[in-house]
Amino acid sequence: MPLKPSMLTTHPRKPQPREVRSLSCPNCGAPIQVSRRAMSYRCGKCSMPMKLEDVTVDQLNNTRTLNTMGHIHLTAHSKVDGELRCGELTVSGSYHGNAHVHGKVHMQSHSHCSGEINARSLTIDDGASFEGQLRIGPKARIEAPQLEPPEFHDPMIDPAA
Structure with missing residues (x-):
């Protein structure tokens, strides 16, 4: 049929x-x-x-570790100390620490960075400053974040904990 x-x-x-x-x-x-x-x-x-997800940081005296494959934007009023692992990074404020970026880093005018940057490319506008170590290029070694396994606690072995 x-x-x-x-x-x-x-x-x-x-x-x-x-x-x-x-x-x-x-x-x-x-x-x-x-x-x-x-x-x-x-x-x-x-x-x-x-x-x-994309992250925008606009806080003063912020100490933290950010881990995203999205875009991190540090605004003009931000002061960040810590480690950044991201897809792209735009700095308008102040940053001190290690940045592991899988894409491009853009430092806008009047921004200040110090520490270590590992990235595929870097753009620094007039008036921006950088102090530290750079590893730039398509073969820049960018290490993946290591996830720590949770600690195993057996109350039978260690009852005090």
């Missing part, structure tokens, strides 16, 4: 994401394409979870 035309269903191609962000996994280096609206992703090759 032949099928009626109204019973046939055509399956169009899968829709492609409109806005795509191209990244590489910080752990294994596998190329990744994700939606710009994605907040997190797990690598299909090594299964490493990663945050993709």
